[in-house]
Amino acid sequence: MKTSVHRRTFLRSVGVGVAALPFVRLVERSYAQSLGQDPPQRFIGLYHPHGIAAELFTMRDTDTETNFALDYPDSSLQPFDDPATYGQSFKDRIVVIEGLDLLSNTNGHQSAATILTGSLIFDHLPRNSSLDQFLAVEQGLGAATPVTSVALAVGNKDLDARETLSFGQGGIPLSKIVDPALAYDFLFQQTVIGSDPAARTSATRQRKLGQSLIDFVRGDVNRLRTRLAPIEQQKLDQHLDALRGFEKKLQAAETSTCKKPQRPGAFPALLRYNGGEPYFDAITDLHIDLMALAMACDITRFATLVMGDLSYTGNPLGLPADNHAAVAHTYAASALGNQGKPVTTEKPETWRMLAKLNRYSYGKVARLMQRLAEAGILDSTLIYASSDMGNPAMHSTRNVPTVLAGGANGKLRMGRRIKYRVDQTMPNNLLLTSIAKAFGVPLDSYGWQLYDPVAMGTLAEI
Numbered sequence: 233m234k235t236s237v238h239r240r241t242f243l244r245s246v247g248v249g250v251a252a253l254p255f256v257r258l259v260e261r262s263y264a265q266s267l268g269q270d271p272p273q274r275f276i277g278l279y280h281p282h283g284i285a286a287e288l289f290t291m292r293d294t295d296t297e298t299n300f301a302l303d304y305p306d307s308s309l310q311p312f313d314d315p316a317t318y319g320q321s322f323k324d325r326i327v328v329i330e331g332l333d334l335l336s337n338t339n340g341h342q343s344a345a346t347i348l349t350g351s352l353i354f355d356h357l358p359r360n361s362s363l364d365q366f367l368a369v370e371q372g373l374g375a376a377t378p379v380t381s382v383a384l385a386v387g388n389k390d391l392d393a394r395e396t397l398s399f400g401q402g403g404i405p406l407s408k409i410v411d412p413a414l415a416y417d418f419l420f421q422q423t424v425i426g427s428d429p430a431a432r433t434s435a436t437r438q439r440k441l442g443q444s445l446i447d448f449v450r451g452d453v454n455r456l457r458t459r460l461a462p463i464e465q466q467k468l469d470q471h472l473d474a475l476r477g478f479e480k481k482l483q484a485a486e487t488s489t490c491k492k493p494q495r496p497g498a499f500p501a502l503l504r505y506n507g508g509e510p511y512f513d514a515i516t517d518l519h520i521d522l523m524a525l526a527m528a529c530d531i532t533r534f535a536t537l538v539m540g541d542l543s544y545t546g547n548p549l550g551l552p553a554d555n556h557a558a559v560a561h562t563y564a565a566s567a568l569g570n571q572g573k574p575v576t577t578e579k580p581e582t583w584r585m586l587a588k589l590n591r592y593s594y595g596k597v598a599r600l601m602q603r604l605a606e607a608g609i610l611d612s613t614l615i616y617a618s619s620d621m622g623n624p625a626m627h628s629t630r631n632v633p634t635v636l637a638g639g640a641n642g643k644l645r646m647g648r649r650i651k652y653r654v655d656q657t658m659p660n661n662l663l664l665t666s667i668a669k670a671f672g673v674p675l676d677s678y679g680w681q682l683y684d685p686v687a688m689g690t691l692a693e694i
Contacts, residue, residue: 270641271612272376273671274527276600277348277364277397277536278617280593282560283340283624284308284633286569287580288587290330291649300649306583308590311598312637318602322637324647325601325610327694329634331652332660334620335681338393340627344620345393347632348536350661350679350687351403356393358403359680363664365400368534371673378422379526381534383408384415384519386512387504388540394620397536408538410503412496412518419526420492490529496522509544516540516596524603527613539593549588559585560624569623571630572654586624590633593617601637611639614667618660632660636694643670650693661687666694 289308292301302313302323312322336343337352345351351358361370368374368381383398383406390396391405398406409415496518501507508515516539523535541555542548552558563569563586564579597617604610615637622631631654639646644666652658664678669690681687 271609272530272533273373273641273643274533274609274613275364275367275535275667275671276523276527276613276615277362278597278600278615279344279347279395279397279536279538280590280596280617280619280633281395281539281541282555282586282589283563283619283621283628284590284631285563285565285583285586286330286622286631287566287583289328289590289633290568291651295649297648297650306587308587308633309594309635310591311595312601312635314598317595318598320602320605322598322601325637325639327636327644327646327648327650329636329650329652329663329691329694330631331654331656331658332632332634332663333657334629334632335657335659335661335684335687336629340621340624340629342393342620343629344395344397344538345399345403345405346629346679347618347620347660348397348616348664349399349403350659350664350681352680352682353393357405358393358399360399360403361401362397362399362536363667363678364398364534364536365406366678367668367671367673370401371671373671374532374534377530377532379419379532381406381536382415382419382523382526382532383536383538384523385410385538386516386519386540387502387508388538389503395538397538410515411499412515412522413498415519415522416493416495419522419531490531493522493525504540504543509540509542509547512540512542513548517599520596520600521603524600524607527604528607528609539596541589542592549592551585551589555589559589563623563625565623565625568654569631570626571623571628594635597635597637604638612641613638614640614644614670616663616667630654634660634663640670644694650691657686658691659684659687662689662691663694666690 285308288306292304295301302309309328311318312326315321334343334346336346342353342356345353345358348362348364349358349360351360364381374380385408387410388395389408389410396405396408400406409418499511499515501511519537523537526532542551543553543555545553562582564577564582565575566578567573567575597615600615601610604613617635617637619633622628636644661677661679661681665675668675668678677688679687
């Protein structure tokens with residue numbers, strides 16, 4: 233991996249709303265590389281809605297594991313081989329997996345919470361933490377950065393299992409940030425000061441005041457903890473983690489070598505069903521750019537992003553105004569998209585509509601890869617992108633679309649396509665265990681599946 237960073241190229245390509253970010257240094261200061269060590273690993277989990285058009289996602293008859301095409305007509309994966317748009321082809325930086333099963337026990341829309349937890353859903357929540365939180369918090373891999381992890385979302389800040397990826401111990405959902413301005417505040421406001429003497433003097437004074445308040449509050453909170461039931465203790469522990477996170481920000485701000493970026497402006501609306509839909513595309517781009525910049529500056533190494541669709545009249549994809557009912561639910565699959573079972577009616581025009589929405593989502597993943605590559609950290613980052621179902625018209629959680637991207641410091645073999653048989657149960661849990669091992673955490677299994685032996689082990693193919 234190259235240690236130099238083409239800083240001006242990176243800043244020039246950041247995009248509307250986060251342009252002219254005057255960072256002094258991004259990853260040139262990587263102490264790990266200067267010592268000849270692997271750079272720190274980073275993890276990003278991405279959710280996209282409405283499953284997949286399997287017919288335009290699957291391997292072609294002429295494809296092999298390492299020699300495959302992504303630029304055929306209507307391909308949903310085309311953005312990963314589009315150097316004209318994203319600066320380079322990312323075919324050698326992805327692993328596309330077909331045939332994984334979330335093993336969900338609930339309606340497909342409740343299964344977003346299973347993607348990173350590998351857990352069955354009870355009372356709308358999983359039983360265990362998500363992989364990002366397991367690695368960042370429980371294994372301490374996020375302890376070295378000012379922000380242990382960040383959870384972002386587009387259009388929906390509810391913490392229901394339908395659209396939440398990040399969960400703490402016991403399946404407690406983490407709050408999601410939907411406003412890019414607040415994401416900026418969370419990532420940069422307290423962690424980056426810059427070199428201005430007056431700003432640094434003010435920050436030192438604020439840090440000392442903040443530290444004294446934290447010490448006072450921590451004592452009261454620790455005394456309160458012993459009086460609470462276990463589930464309430466878990467919730468309180470999350471508040472303590474947030475307190476520790478704020479403490480890290482105060483400590484890190486005075487030593488940061490990055491200058492504070494420009495704060496994104498306000499949007500007229502942010503939320504779904506409340507006028508926010510026309511702004512979702514721009515919000516997604518801002519979240520992606522801020523997330524990449526925060527990782528490049530080593531402010532955080534763990535993040536999740538819950539993406540939305542473009543359900544509004546006149547959307548740029550030319551799709552019906554209701555992407556859910558008029559695109560996902562009208563998908564009339566072939567036998568391939570129907571778990572190998574015969575179908576009486578298949579409608580290729582519905583495949584193309586859904587594939588267009590899928591292609592939009594993968595375009596955002598490619599944008600993230602572009603930003604990370606420009607910052608020189610794509611090879612040390614693992615992106616895991618998936619959805620809550622495979623066939624959205626059936627609400628099936630079999631054959632969920634799964635894309636790994638980046639490099640993971642060479643721990644996973646990229647540039648491949650892996651396809652499991654439709655009659656073979658291949659739990660997503662095995663992938664989660666494999667990712668944990670790639671981050672140096674040896675596990676036999678990950679997730680709560682009623683101790684089902686089929687969910688034990690790893691994916692040997694990756």
